[in-house]
Amino acid sequence: LQPIYCNLSKQSSNTFIHVVVTGKERGMCGEELKKINFEIPECNVFVHDLGIRNRSSDNENFMSSIFTETTHMVNQLRPIVLIYIKNLEDFVMRGIDAATIATSKINKEFTKIAIPIEYMNNIVFIADLPIEALKQWNTPKFRVQVITYDRPASLKRLVESLMSSIYLGDNVSLTINIDEGADQKTIEYSHAIEWRFGKKNILRRTVQGGLVANIVESYYPADNNDYAFIFEDDIEVSPFFYIWAKYAILKYRYGPDKIFSNRMYGVSLYNSKHIELTLPKHTKFNAALVLDSAKYNRRSPYLCQIPCSWGAVLFPEIWREFHHYISTRLMDPSLQDINIPEKTRKGFLLPLMKHDIISEGLPNGVLPDYRKLPTLDLFGTVVPFKTLVERGHNLHRNISLCPPSNSAILTYDPKDLLCIDESKIIEAKKRKKSKKSKKSKKSKKSRKSKKSKNRLKIIKHTKTINDEQTKNKAINDKQTKNKVINDERTKNKSVAAPIINKINSDSKSANLNSKSNQPKR
Structure with a gap:
């Protein structure tokens, strides 16, 4: 219980935590617990020792004395919450349990929290609960x-x-x-x-x-x-x-x-x-x-x-x-006609x-x-x-x-x-449907616009290719035409050369002849 009562002592300066032990003969005395608590910083609790000795052969009187001592201790300290170990096989704990039950019946402001001894390791969370919540431990x-x-x-x-x-x-x-x-x-x-x-x-x-x-x-x-x-x-x-x-x-x-x-x-x-x-x-x-x-x-x-x-x-x-x-x-x-989505099998x-x-x-x-x-x-x-x-x-x-x-x-x-307004529901459904329709149209338009843009890109790309092809064809045609002209010129040049040469030759020959036929002076 030490981690629990030490943490509870830190919650508020107005809350005082008292720890009661049953005595040295039962395994823990008050002085020993004080030394242990001193080693833990900020564990400000008051320690009390009942000093219970080993029980006598008279079980009934022994339990009665435990009941009396516990009742006296509770009346002196006047706790609002009492947390204790419940072990009905132990005569001392049975006496303490009986005393707390009796006190809780008389004092409605008193809360007893009896934890079976086998569950002591499962109550660490108690240290996180504020006193206000602990007071209501038995309420829910x-x-x-x-x-x-x-x-x-x-x-x-x-x-x-x-x-x-x-x-x-x-x-x-x-x-x-x-x-x-x-x-x-x-x-x-x-x-x-x-x-x-x-x-x-x-x-x-x-x-x-x-x-x-x-x-x-x-x-x-x-x-x-x-x-x-x-x-x-x-x-x-x-x-x-x-x-x-x-x-x-x-x-x-x-x-x-x-x-x-x-x-x-x-x-x-x-x-x-x-x-x-x-x-x-x-x-x-x-x-x-x-x-x-x-x-x-x-x-x-x-x-x-x-x-x-x-x-x-x-x-x-x-x-x-x-x-x-x-x-x-x-x-x-009229409220039973509900559209339930198709059933699905789910599990995990x-x-x-x-x-x-x-x-x-x-x-x-x-x-x-x-x-x-x-x-x-x-x-x-x-x-x-x-x-x-x-x-x-x-x-x-x-x-x-x-x-x-x-x-x-x-x-x-x-x-x-x-108090449902059916007209408002119908109107809300219409708005939702209209909103959904607009969203659908917008989405459709967006898809169409995107598709058109892609198509324009394709057309533009195709046109560019066609323009390139046309340009290349024009260049090729021009080159072909120029080649034809050049070929014609070359052909004409080759045909014209012997004629010119012949004319020149004839002209030269005629001149020579004319020179030779000229009268001498």
Whole structure:
């Protein structure tokens, strides 16, 4: 317990931590613990020693003395929270347990946190919980709802994983919800389950309702501290699922962060691998990559709008609101004609957490404050929380006759979801269709323009080639023509040369003759 009480002592200067040991004869005395604590910086705690000696042969008187000493110590210190080890095989611890139970019945401001000795290594997260949340340790009540029909082998696997889980000594009830038409093996196995963590119930429908009705009608909260895990029989849980859920709920619902977390509706037990709203096909999703790209710690928990249908703990006020909403919808025949996308078979396997590494897997080993959690929208994109709220208000204004509330206090009343203005919906659909049509035309025009540009490029390129070919042809023709002319000239020159020569020769000869015929003087 040392890491826990030392960390708790650092939370606030107004909080005083007292540590009580049972004595040297039982393994630890007060002086020895003070020396150990002195070596740890900032571990400012007060140490008390009950000095209990080995018990006598009279067990009844021994337990009575332990009860008296513990009661006296509690009355003197007046703690608001008492964390202790619960071990009913140890007479001293039984006496302490009896004293704390008696005190908690008298003093309503006193909170006892009794941790079974076998789970002492699983409560490191307590050190991160503020005193305000620790005071509410026993306030939230949890129940497990199992939905089954005709898969006895799968049901057995789920129940065995639930039986192997750690509930920290809390009372957790189990209810098996069986739809009409279930096979005999499923029914027999359900009756044979020995649930040792609380009450077991079996609910069997007389009229087959199907999966949706079975889930919706399995749980209706008695108050705002009544939580439910809803599991279909085709899954299996980690032994530490309950620790994770209780840690998150105490941190965000019962600590100082509760004033910010009023829009939080549950705690998921798995990290989704698909975004199911990107129709017609699902999109693969990797939260670590998304968070990393948005400059968040890739191991950080995050807030997400997408409901988790394969394993989650649901919050009571949100579930009541949904219950009211769905029942009102089912009463109106005009609201039943819903276009459901074509069914697809989806599935993935996630390795179960076999060791308690909850704290090790968190940034700095603890859950971040609520306002520091990244927020993802329906499509797995990181967006500011205010943006999501504004989107909701805009949608509300577009389809509802009831204006959205400007108050930060939520009423969890579904009435504002049910006063729908059909004309606004039709108008919104038309706008969406028109926008889609314009986008399609624009896209088509863009493709056509791009195609035309490519065609112009081809034509221009072709014309350039043709121009080059024409130019080359003209040059060739000119060269050919020049060659023909030159050939003609050459030919004419060759023909003309002998004629000229002959004429010149005849002329010379005639001249000679004329000279010779001239009279002498």
